[in-house]
Amino acid sequence: MAKFDLNDDGLVVIVGSGAGGGTLGNELAQKGIKVVILEAGDRHEISDFINDEWTSFTQLAWKDMRTTSGTWRVAHDFPNLPAWIVKSVGGSTVHWAGASLRFEEHEFKIKSVYGDVPGASLLDWPITLAEMEPWYAKAEFKMGTTRTNGIPGLPGNNNFKVMEAGARKLGYKEVHTGRMSINSQPRDGRGSCLQIGFCFQGCKSGAKWSTLYTEIPKGEATGKLEVRPNSMAVRIEHDAAGKVNGVVYVDGEGKMQKQKARVVAVAGNSLESPRLLLNSHSSMFPDGLANSSGQVGRNYMRHMTGSVYAVFDRPVHMYRGTTMAGIILDEARHDPKRGFNGGYEMETLSLGLPFMVAFLNPGAWGRSFTTAIDGYSNMAGMWLVGEDMPQETNRVTLDPVVKDANGMPVASVHYDDHPNDIAMRNHAYQRGAAVYDAVGATRTFPTPPYPSTHNLGTNRMSEKPRDGVVNKYGQAHDIKNLFVSDGSQFTTSAACNPTLTIVTLAIRQADHIAGAMQRGEI
Amino acid sequence: MREVDRRSKIDRRNFLKTAAAVPPAAAVAATTGLSIDGAWAEAATALKPETMKTLARVARDIYPHDHLADHYYVAAVTPWDARAASDPKVKALIEDGIVRLDEDARAKHKLPYAAVAWEEQRVDLLRGIEHTEFFGKVRGDLIVSLYNNHDVWPKFGYEGSSAEHGGYITRGFDDIDWLSNG
Numbered sequence: 001m002a003k004f005d006l007n008d009d010g011l012v013v014i015v016g017s018g019a020g021g022g023t024l025g026n027e028l029a030q031k032g033i034k035v036v037i038l039e040a041g042d043r044h045e046i047s048d049f050i051n052d053e054w055t056s057f058t059q060l061a062w063k064d065m066r067t068t069s070g071t072w073r074v075a076h077d078f079p080n081l082p083a084w085i086v087k088s089v090g091g092s093t094v095h096w097a098g099a100s101l102r103f104e105e106h107e108f109k110i111k112s113v114y115g116d117v118p119g120a121s122l123l124d125w126p127i128t129l130a131e132m133e134p135w136y137a138k139a140e141f142k143m144g145t146t147r148t149n150g151i152p153g154l155p156g157n158n159n160f161k162v163m164e165a166g167a168r169k170l171g172y173k174e175v176h177t178g179r180m181s182i183n184s185q186p187r188d189g190r191g192s193c194l195q196i197g198f199c200f201q202g203c204k205s206g207a208k209w210s211t212l213y214t215e216i217p218k219g220e221a222t223g224k225l226e227v228r229p230n231s232m233a234v235r236i237e238h239d240a241a242g243k244v245n246g247v248v249y250v251d252g253e254g255k256m257q258k259q260k261a262r263v264v265a266v267a268g269n270s271l272e273s274p275r276l277l278l279n280s281h282s283s284m285f286p287d288g289l290a291n292s293s294g295q296v297g298r299n300y301m302r303h304m305t306g307s308v309y310a311v312f313d314r315p316v317h318m319y320r321g322t323t324m325a326g327i328i329l330d331e332a333r334h335d336p337k338r339g340f341n342g343g344y345e346m347e348t349l350s351l352g353l354p355f356m357v358a359f360l361n362p363g364a365w366g367r368s369f370t371t372a373i374d375g376y377s378n379m380a381g382m383w384l385v386g387e388d389m390p391q392e393t394n395r396v397t398l399d400p401v402v403k404d405a406n407g408m409p410v411a412s413v414h415y416d417d418h419p420n421d422i423a424m425r426n427h428a429y430q431r432g433a434a435v436y437d438a439v440g441a442t443r444t445f446p447t448p449p450y451p452s453t454h455n456l457g458t459n460r461m462s463e464k465p466r467d468g469v470v471n472k473y474g475q476a477h478d479i480k481n482l483f484v485s486d487g488s489q490f491t492t493s494a495a496c497n498p499t500l501t502i503v504t505l506a507i508r509q510a511d512h513i514a515g516a517m518q519r520g521e522i
Numbered sequence: 523m524r525e526v527d528r529r530s531k532i533d534r535r536n537f538l539k540t541a542a543a544v545p546p547a548a549a550v551a552a553t554t555g556l557s558i559d560g561a562w563a564e565a566a567t568a569l570k571p572e573t574m575k576t577l578a579r580v581a582r583d584i585y586p587h588d589h590l591a592d593h594y595y596v597a598a599v600t601p602w603d604a605r606a607a608s609d610p611k612v613k614a615l616i617e618d619g620i621v622r623l624d625e626d627a628r629a630k631h632k633l634p635y636a637a638v639a640w641e642e643q644r645v646d647l648l649r650g651i652e653h654t655e656f657f658g659k660v661r662g663d664l665i666v667s668l669y670n671n672h673d674v675w676p677k678f679g680y681e682g683s684s685a686e687h688g689g690y691i692t693r694g695f696d697d698i699d700w701l702s703n704g
Contacts, residue, residue, distance in 0.1 A: 051683035054670055157690075158523075158698040165701045194689030204685035314700045315523055319680065321695035353680040357669045365584045365661055366645060373669075374587060377526065377679025439701060 002226045004036055006259050011036050012513065013247050013261035015233045015276065018091020019502040020486035021267030022211025023142075025227070026219035027510030033517065034224050036259055037216075038231040038249050040268070041087035044094075046213060049202030053354045056201035060094060062087040065410050066271065067399050072302075072415040073448045077362035082413040083302075084451040085269050089229050090212025092269065092453070093499065094202045097324035098180040098209065099347060100145040101496035102136050105129040106334055107342075107387065110492050113334065114341045120389035120418055121299055125491040126463040126472040132504060139504040143181035143209040144188055153177040154184045154193060157321030159348045162312070162380040166435035167328045167346075174329035178347070181209035181500075182322060188214065195321035197350070231257075234408050236264055236280040236289055236482070244289070244482045250406050263481045263513060263522055265474075267506075270300065270455035270488040274396045275411040277459065277469075290459070290476035290484075295469050297397055299390040299460050300413065301493040302452035304421045306384045307349060308432030309360065310441035311375035318350040318380050331431060332386075332495045340423040343495045344386025346432060351381070359450055372445060380436060384428040385454070387495045389418035396458050454498050459488040473512040474505060481522040485509055524694035526679040530591075557592040558582070562600075568607035573620045577602060577660070579636045580623070583644045584661050585668055587677075594674055598667040599660075619656025626650055 004011055012028055014021045017039040025035045041062075050056045061084065068075040068082045075082070086092045106113045108129055111122040140148040147153050154177045156164060167175045182203075183192045193207040206213055219225035230252035237258070238244045246260040266273045274297040278288035288296055328346040335343070351359060353376055360372060394416060398409035417425075433444040462468025465477035474489045476482040485506055487498045494501070516522045556562040558578045563571035581595040606613035620635070626647050627635040638644050651657045668674065675682050684690060 049685075051685050054666065155696060157695040161696065161698050161701055193691075194685075195691040195695040196685050196689035198684065205689070315525065315679070316698065317523070317526075317679070317681075317694065320684075320690040320693070352682075353675055353678050354666070354670045358665050363661075367586055370585050370587050373678065374589070 001220050002034070002223050004034060004226050006257060008034070009245065009260040010034060010262050011260070012263040012265060013038065013259050014265045014267055014485065015247060016091055016267035016269065016272075016486060017089050017211060017216060017227060018086070018267065018269065018486065019093050019096075019211065019499045020506045021265065022090060022093065022215045023503050023506035024265055024267065024485045024510050025225050026211075026215035027507055028513065029219035029222045029224035031510065031514045032224060033514060035219070035226070037225065037227045038233050038247060038259070039089050039091075039227060039229050040232040040272075041089060041229065043089040043227070043229040044202070046202070046204060046206050049204050051196070051198045051201060051204065053201065053352045056198075060086050060088050060202060064404055065402055067402055067410060067412040068414070069412065070394070070415040072417055074451055075415070077448070078451050081451045083269070083271055083455050084453050085455065089216065089227060090210045093210040094212055095200050095453075096499055097199050097347075097497070098182040098322070099324050099327070099497040100140065100143060100179050100181045100500040101345070103129060103132070103494045103496065103501060104332070107492065107494035108132075110342070110387075117341060117389060117420060119391060120420070121392045122390065123460070123462060123467055123491050126461055135504045135508045136500065138507050139500055142507070143500070143503065144183055145179050145181045145500070146184050147176070147179045151187070152184050154180055154182060154322060154325070157195060157325045158316050159318035159321070159350055159380050160326035162316055162439060163326060163328065163346070163348050163382055163435060166438040169438035170434055172328050172330040175326070177326040178324065180322070180324070183207040193322060197319050197321060197323065199323035232406065233268070233276055234279065234406050236266075236276065238282065238284065238289070238479070242284055242479060244479055263483065263517070265483040265485045265509075265513075266459075267485040269486055270458045271396055271411045271413060273484060273486055273488045274458040275398065278398050279408050290469050290478045290482055292478050293466050293468060295460060295467070297458050298392045298395045299457045300394040300396055300415060300455070301388050301390055301457040301490070302415060303454045303456070303493055304344060304384070304386040304388045304424045304428070305449040305454075306425050306429060307381060307447035308384065308429060308436065308444055309379050309381040309447055310433070310436030310444040311372065312378045312380065312440060313442055315377050316380045317377055318348075319352055323350055324348060324383070328435070331428070338427055340420045340427065341389075342387035342420070342424065344384055344424055344428050345495055345497075346428070346435070347383050347385065349381050349383035360445060360447055362448070372443070375443070382432055382435070384425070384432055385495065385497065386424050386428065387493050389420045390457055390460075390492055391416070391418055454487070454493070456487045456490040456493050456498060459484045461489045461491045474509045475512070483509060483513065523697045523699055526676055526681055528676050528679065530673075556596055558596065562596055566603040568613055569603050569616055573617055574599065574603065576620050576623070576634070576636045577616065579644070580648070580660060581664055581668065583641060583648060585664055586641065589677060590674060594668065594671060597671060598664055601667060615656055615659065619651070619654065619660070622654075622656070623647060623651060
């Protein structure tokens with residue numbers, strides 16, 4: 001395995017090892033480019049994962065202090081846990097459910113399609129679906145996504161069967177067990193899904209794609225990739241010409257180090273990535289790196305989300321098998337006749353008993369709550385995930401007071417639901433409940449959003465430098481050897497789960513970086 | 523469909539597992555079938571025995587599950603005694619919270635909280651202190667101390683860890699049998 005010198009200035013240094021950073025690191029290493037990945041968390045392998053929700057949360061979740069404001073309910077229920085993401089090698093690909101959907105064509109150009117939406121900062125992506133399609137195909141092949149490349153769909157579990165039966169009764173047509181990056185048959189040296197459940201706690205069989213045991217070891221095997229766990233990036237530095245030249249980080253022993261770099265790519269998820277750029281302010285860049293537009297941290301999106309759980313008169317045991325076991329796609333279309341722009345997916349979801357009591361209706365107590373929990377084994381559940389409207393005022397800023405263990409200001413996350421988000425959520429709650437009512441639910445629960453798992457848009461991609469932070473390759477408009485490689489580069493959120501698009505952009509970005517390095521542009 | 527056996531299994535192995543996972547007092551309470559009114563509360567060192575008993579009653583009134591025996595609630599609140607022993611602020615929070623609740627109960631029913639007969643009447647008293655720090659801390663703690671007790675999981679039909687059993691691929695992940703076709 002490679003071990004690079006701190007003074008080696010020929011490296012690409014990537015901050016973060018998840019869907020964006022882990023994929024980019026492997027892709028570059030495969031092209032012969034030397035890469036160091038700085039990962040804030042520890043390295044937990046498959047054998048370390050724990051089928052226990054709270055214990056696993058303690059092991060994997062990003063629990064460092066963050067602050068919140070805004071009218072979103074998460075700020076009330078979980079004021080210091082705005083996001084439920086991972087601090088561990090593999091990042092949130094350890095935790096993700098596996099849903100791998102492509103954007104629809106219109107979702108790359110919603111400003112053109114939706115027109116002016118008051119209060120929203122819509123913008124078209126500087127890329128089209130046609131341009132992305134060959135890269136999506138590479139990502140699906142890499143990840144072994146079901147229902148692509150001739151890979152069969154996964155079998156449906158009880159939770160899916162309930163949702164599917166209800167969906168059929170309502171006349172929904174596009175209902176299946178999803179496009180999942182979970183092996184339905186052995187592939188790429190990994191076995192097929194054992195229907196363990198606990199997808200959010202790290203896949204114990206390795207059937208679910210995660211950079212932890214796919215991209216990262218493959219990259220390491222080239223001798224060109226070094227992953228440094230327990231390395232928390234605190235600042236990106238630059239030279240007198242304004243090009244970045246290294247990343248300062250705190251290592252596992254609490255010592256400050258600087259890794260020199262030829263290129264820096266930021267992939268710390270949409271809260272930490274803008275925080276790092278903002279914390280890297282200097283006399284040349286007083287508002288933070290790559291921030292001449294003032295857009296770093298703005299347009300934070302977290303998807304319109306919510307869940308519907310339902311209790312039946314007979315057992316379901318929804319927790320058995322894959323957490324996200326299937327999908328209804330019919331409401332994903334853009335159809336303003338429903339009273340909102342954009343669309344949403346309905347995807348099965350289950351929580352174990354410990355998390356169900358924490359998330360069903362945070363703060364609730366008494367018999368209304370406990371009789372719901374008494375029906376746990378007879379419960380089915382779905383997650384609602386749709387496009388949310390970007391708003392300039394929804395943003396990640398540096399907290400003026402609170403600092404982390406290294407003395408750096410923490411991320412403060414402000415989010416207000418847009419009226420479009422609220423209208424969509426109300427529609428989704430009604431349709432979700434209707435699905436279950438159609439098969440005899442005795443009670444349904446419109447469950448509020450969990451801490452955000454899909455954090456997007458805080459370093460958005462734009463054609464014009466004044467509208468965003470990075471160009472169509474994730475390259476900073478202001479600094480040509482600085483890249484953003486995670487979901488924070490999303491111009492808008494689309495309805496679907498973002499990981500496939502993050503991986504796709506990372507593969508495409510690796511090609512661009514390698515070319516630019518070869519041509520001596522960076 | 524494969525159902526979950528919800529009966530209590532108090533065998534030696536289960537006892538040892540429980541004893542390793544939770545503080546000793548809670549383990550004893552959880553494995554000996556003590557009720558809220560029993561002598562278990564006399565073992566408290568920092569909090570008054572009456573406080574502990576009322577706290578257990580409050581716990582059940584916050585999250586009432588009629589199929590759960592008292593000892594699960596006793597186990598859930600018992601750790602407050604150790605916390606009170608090591609932190610005077612916690613001790614004051616709990617003791618003062620119970621004093622206030624008893625005062626409210628006496629004002630309305632001429633009885634201490636735990637002696638108020640109907641659950642609805644006690645819940646009404648709890649609504650009156652819902653926004654206090656005392657209530658918030660006690661309720662928030664119960665989310666973990668009551669429901670993350672592995673012994674209560676089967677009571678709700680939850681099976682817990684599955685990887686060591688090979689997942690559910692051959693153990694009923696798709697065994698639902700009551701959905702009509704079409």
